[in-house]
Amino acid sequence: xxxxxxxxxxxxxxxxxxxxxxxxxxxxxxxxxxxxxxxxxxxxxxxxxxxxxxxxxxxxxxxxxxxxxxxxxxxxxxxxxxxxxxxxxxxxxxxxxxxxxxxxxxxxxxxxxxxxxxxxxxxxxxxxxxxxxxxxxxxxxxxxxxxxxxxxxxxxxxxxxxxxxxxxxxxxxxxxxxxxxxxxxxxxxxxxxxxxxxxxxxxxxxxxxxxxxxxxxxxxxxxxxxxxxxxxxxxxxxxxxxxxxxxxxxxxxxxxxxxxxxxxxxxxxxxxxxxxxxxxxxxxxxxxxxxxxxxxxxxxxxxxxxxxxxxxxxxxxxxxxxxxxxxxxxxxxxxxxxxxxxxxxxxxxxxxxxxxxxxxxxxxxxxxxxxxxxxxxxxxxxxxxxxxxxxxxxxxxxxxxxxxxxxxxxxxxxxxxxxxxxxxxxxxxxxxxxxxxxxxxxxxxxxxxxxxx
Amino acid sequence: xxxxxxxxxxxxxxxxxxxxxxxxxxxxxxxxxxxxxxxxxxxxxxxxxxxxxxxxxxxxxxxxxxxxxxxxxxxxxxxxxxxxxxxxxxxxxxxxxxxxxxxxxxxxxxxxxxxxxxxxxxxxxxxxxxxxxxxxxxxxxxxxxxxxxxxxxxxxxxxxxxxxxxxxxxxxxxxxxxxxxxxxxxxxxxxxxxxxxxxxxxxxxxxxxxxxxxxxxxxxxxxxxxxxxxxxxxxxxxxxxxxxxxxxxxxxxxxxxxxxxxxxxxxxxxxxxxxxxxxxxxxxxxxxxxxxxxxxxxxxxxxxxxxxxxxxxxxxxxxxxxxxxxxxxxxxxxxxxxxxxxxxxxxxxxxxxxxxxxxxxxxxxxxxxxxxxxxxxxxxxxxxxxxxxxxxxxxxxxxxxxxxxxxxxxxxxxxxxxxxxxxxxxxxxxxxxxxxxxxxxxxxxxxxxxxxx
Numbered sequence: 011x012x013x014x015x016x017x018x019x020x021x022x023x024x025x026x027x028x029x030x031x032x033x034x035x036x037x038x039x040x041x042x043x044x045x046x047x048x049x050x051x052x053x054x055x056x057x058x059x060x061x062x063x064x065x066x067x068x069x070x071x072x073x074x075x076x077x078x079x080x081x082x083x084x085x086x087x088x089x090x091x092x093x094x095x096x097x098x099x100x101x102x103x104x105x106x107x108x109x110x111x112x113x114x115x116x117x118x119x120x121x122x123x124x125x126x127x128x129x130x131x132x133x134x135x136x137x138x139x140x141x142x143x144x145x146x147x148x149x150x151x152x153x154x155x156x157x158x159x160x161x162x163x164x165x166x167x168x169x170x171x172x173x174x175x176x177x178x179x180x181x182x183x184x185x186x187x188x189x190x191x192x193x194x195x196x197x198x199x200x201x202x203x204x205x206x207x208x209x210x211x212x213x214x215x216x217x218x219x220x221x222x223x224x225x226x227x228x229x230x231x232x233x234x235x236x237x238x239x240x241x242x243x244x245x246x247x248x249x250x251x252x253x254x255x256x257x258x259x260x261x262x263x264x265x266x267x268x269x270x271x272x273x274x275x276x277x278x279x280x281x282x283x284x285x286x287x288x289x290x291x292x293x294x295x296x297x298x299x300x301x302x303x304x305x306x307x308x309x310x311x312x313x314x315x316x317x318x319x320x321x322x323x324x325x326x327x328x329x330x331x332x333x334x335x336x337x338x339x340x341x342x343x344x345x346x347x348x349x350x351x352x353x354x355x356x357x358x359x360x361x362x363x364x365x366x367x368x369x370x371x372x373x374x375x376x377x378x379x380x381x382x383x384x385x386x387x388x389x390x391x392x393x394x395x396x397x398x399x400x401x402x403x404x405x406x407x408x409x410x411x412x413x414x415x416x417x418x419x420x421x422x423x424x425x426x427x428x429x430x431x432x433x434x435x436x437x438x439x440x441x442x443x444x445x446x447x448x449x450x451x452x453x454x455x456x457x458x459x460x461x462x463x
Numbered sequence: 464x465x466x467x468x469x470x471x472x473x474x475x476x477x478x479x480x481x482x483x484x485x486x487x488x489x490x491x492x493x494x495x496x497x498x499x500x501x502x503x504x505x506x507x508x509x510x511x512x513x514x515x516x517x518x519x520x521x522x523x524x525x526x527x528x529x530x531x532x533x534x535x536x537x538x539x540x541x542x543x544x545x546x547x548x549x550x551x552x553x554x555x556x557x558x559x560x561x562x563x564x565x566x567x568x569x570x571x572x573x574x575x576x577x578x579x580x581x582x583x584x585x586x587x588x589x590x591x592x593x594x595x596x597x598x599x600x601x602x603x604x605x606x607x608x609x610x611x612x613x614x615x616x617x618x619x620x621x622x623x624x625x626x627x628x629x630x631x632x633x634x635x636x637x638x639x640x641x642x643x644x645x646x647x648x649x650x651x652x653x654x655x656x657x658x659x660x661x662x663x664x665x666x667x668x669x670x671x672x673x674x675x676x677x678x679x680x681x682x683x684x685x686x687x688x689x690x691x692x693x694x695x696x697x698x699x700x701x702x703x704x705x706x707x708x709x710x711x712x713x714x715x716x717x718x719x720x721x722x723x724x725x726x727x728x729x730x731x732x733x734x735x736x737x738x739x740x741x742x743x744x745x746x747x748x749x750x751x752x753x754x755x756x757x758x759x760x761x762x763x764x765x766x767x768x769x770x771x772x773x774x775x776x777x778x779x780x781x782x783x784x785x786x787x788x789x790x791x792x793x794x795x796x797x798x799x800x801x802x803x804x805x806x807x808x809x810x811x812x813x814x815x816x817x818x819x820x821x822x823x824x825x826x827x828x829x830x831x832x833x834x835x836x837x838x839x840x841x842x843x844x845x846x847x848x849x850x851x852x853x854x855x856x857x858x859x860x861x862x863x864x865x866x867x868x869x870x871x872x873x874x875x876x877x878x879x880x881x882x883x884x885x886x887x888x889x890x891x892x893x894x895x896x897x898x899x900x901x902x903x904x905x906x907x908x909x910x911x912x913x914x915x916x
Contacts (some may be wrong), residue, residue: 110703158646161645166644168621194875199655201651289743290743293746329828357786380643415641439637443652443904444649446904447904
């Protein structure tokens, strides 16, 4: 085990933590990776200079570093490794907002909700909205190219990152891009680091593009007696309109949410769609009316539309609490597979088949409008046989997504839990290309080893 | 000189061209780089397999390849090199549109306008709109991360590229990304290749994200007696609204356009703004009225607003013809510098100072809403002294943009004409990072040598 005292000596008191009780709380992210190791130390730098000091120290010794945001990752991207440093960005929490350029410069440890709140003070909006937005960090969002509910209209994290400061594997600090909507000078390095899951560098600052505040949204909720009818409605909507949200819950999720919130969701429905429009003025209501009509045409058994923002927000919250509501039934394996929209029906029905064959409970919720689904596998870890079947289903769902021309992860990242499937999705040549870039930027392989590759 | 007969033998008749008369027309792009060399051959492959054959052949022999779209580049990215192959994508012109996924799969040789037309048949819209959209290729757009007029609201090319097929430096063909709005699987390689100007690989296919057809736009045109007042209006507008276009022309451009179009532009004005709104229904008119009010408040001498699409389009055309109209006055050095919006006034007045000091005519047109300006230096190449002063002004304008925290190129790319300034903008560490990636992907340096790096 490396002696971290020489690192502690380079940094203010409290930055390097070796207390095993504290370390214990940092060994895993929300993926609860059972393979988590014992880190040499937890490092909590307060600024870029301290991050660079840590990375230079590790570079000189060949010590690995696992970067970590708020620990809400669902693919084990922040799983601690034996003898490595766990670098948490939690103390890096500054933000400044420029309302004229309509940009914010944020440090990575700030939560997504804190970024939203800070820019809202200037009448501005940072769109990407993972369901975990109240507890996930903006740095982690950038590292995984996180998505969310509004992405169907507004795009994902990479669409909002104009620049960043990154500490490279040898401790060099570089600034990429900046507060310019257009910049074709040199390679698109900013975009390369977004979604690199800490394997190429450690993001210490982000320049984010902002939009004017989102207009009030109108909302429509539709129940369907079959999954097929719900998928038909989704394709009819996305083929004609641009809703600001288009979410899907299956019967298991509907009932789990209803158990928790008692808000009158249709427990008999096979699927529920929640769609919103933020078109200006009365156009939101008109767009929602069009969506309602398309749902009815696709065979919805019940359709409810409202212009009341609070009422609409209640349904959005219902969709967001689906994961915690299902967690009450037992630990979850959270999937994040996506397919091109025309394949959504095949994916959803195929997942139901996998659940039947493996005799596990799988609930599907989805950012339906962009084909990004979250099959949630509920299992009892104390039951070895059920755990094995859950793991089999986890893999088979990714196999199915790949077979349908889809992706094993739409917005959570590959981390450690999904890396065995990445070569099946992208093929050996893209893996080789990925390794070329990784080796060029991190020849010792000290940055988040074991993640992605 | 390499013997290209062995390449011609691998390909159908007509793909490899050595006729010097034909080659002559391909030696330069629109930048008219005087350093253009004599290529060994022009290669016009019809499909990916033929591109791969060419690249494998060149890879085995260490022969350089300069890829070329429609030759409308303004930074010399497609300047022919002595003894290299010029690879034109002009024969690769297939497109297929999937209205359900709202994506198009296009080959690189298709013109931007042809992509727009093909998707419009399905009621869809490909937003990026370089002023040269009728003559520039979609492959070149991706290679330079091209922008345009609507980017102030809708973003640039990279925001619309979901996937691609690329031939790497050794002839390997890889597929990156795909028709999925969300995909966090592995490194963001698609985004790395966008804007790489042919230095990392040759794009042979693009998967493009589309939007529903743009609603009809309302338009406002405002004249200003001073550059400062016009810049004040720009900041007032961008700080509050999201116009679908916000363009600027200075006095020289106004008069050049008026000379050509005789449409009644205010010849006395120091600057003209043309802004549009595509908000739904009557909201376009309301947004345009807000823009008009902000222009008046900033001191506009004349403001004209219209909901008539044809009338609005006429003013957009006026802005687009500014470059050809100025070309009537003499050859142009086309700049493409951008700054963070609050610095726009300093940039525009600074450029006027450079023009005075160097005694050259510089007209500034700009995609004002995103701080991306096109100072156009008019000069007489037969006058050696004026040419030298024009070149000095060209460099000083980039120096000024860098000093203001801006970029030497917002949407044209670095090519060969701007590469001497790139290190000043991004610094030695980012240059080193860029070289690491270039060396990893193209160790022989055969892909577009001399461009960017």
